[in-house]
Amino acid sequence: MSKMQKEHTLTKNQQIVFDLVEKSSEPLKAYSILFNVQKKGIKAPLQVYRALDRLVEIGKIHKIESRNAFIACHNSSCQVAKATAFSICEICEKVTEISSAGLSKYLTNFKDKDGMKYSKYNLEFFGLCKKCR
């Protein structure tokens, strides 16, 4: 257990939802998650949304805002919970979390004209993936 990273013990529902999102190769939508965890005893949307909210908060998963879908973090988790970047293929809808030190440094240090500094950002790139080009 790294000292750099706070541990978060997942509760039952959080673990169930996380396991599903984590093993999915594509972003999952809330109601698709709900459907897939009903055999595990989760019955209502709210149970899913509560788990998702918490998982997002602790950085285990991210929400792809333009798609209303959730993907597990593949960037050493929590550290980038508040600084996310994704590439999204507009044809096959494949989503990849971008891990670029340069990009995150640039954006983390970005100040607007008012000198406003931000505590969080989300960036979504759109284009065609290798396969779809």
Next chain:
Amino acid sequence: MSKMQKEHTLTKNQQIVFDLVEKSSEPLKAYSILFNVQKKGIKAPLQVYRALDRLVEIGKIHKIESRNAFIACHNSSCQVAKATAFSICEICEKVTEISSAGLSKYLTNFKDKDGMKYSKYNLEFFGLCKKCR
């Protein structure tokens, strides 16, 4: 009429929706727009969504994905339709379109590890605005 910028004549519904969004100081949600244009004869969600879709497409307005809300472009329109950046105050929900040549240059030229180049991006920064700090 500038030669640099394609003109898009708005249709009746598009103009009605645009006028409302354009004079609003804050991002508007689709159903709030619907409510406010009913006196102009627009009766159904779909009429609003169709107008919004088209207005986004031609760059007259942008969608703030994390808020499901729409704001008029304040960046010389169409030119940045596919390269948008916003700052969002997490307290008062004030949204400002960021106009930074450096930022847009950096992101437009950004290539990921696979050398994938993107045709479009949307960036949302979160923090506290001057007033809320």
Next chain:
DNA sequence: CTTTCTAATGTTATATTATTACATAACGTT
């Protein structure tokens, strides 16, 4: 001017995404 094609509109119904409200249970602390 009339035909034809296309884009926009109107309308109803429905799908999808997300939250409110309130009751109950589990858990850690004292």
Next chain:
DNA sequence: AACGTTATGTAATAATATAACATTAGAAAG
């Protein structure tokens, strides 16, 4: 055990968005 806090369960409903199909308005061709 008593208390406060966090997580759960459950039902109802709100908010966001699209499907399907009929009609109308405009542009372009003949």
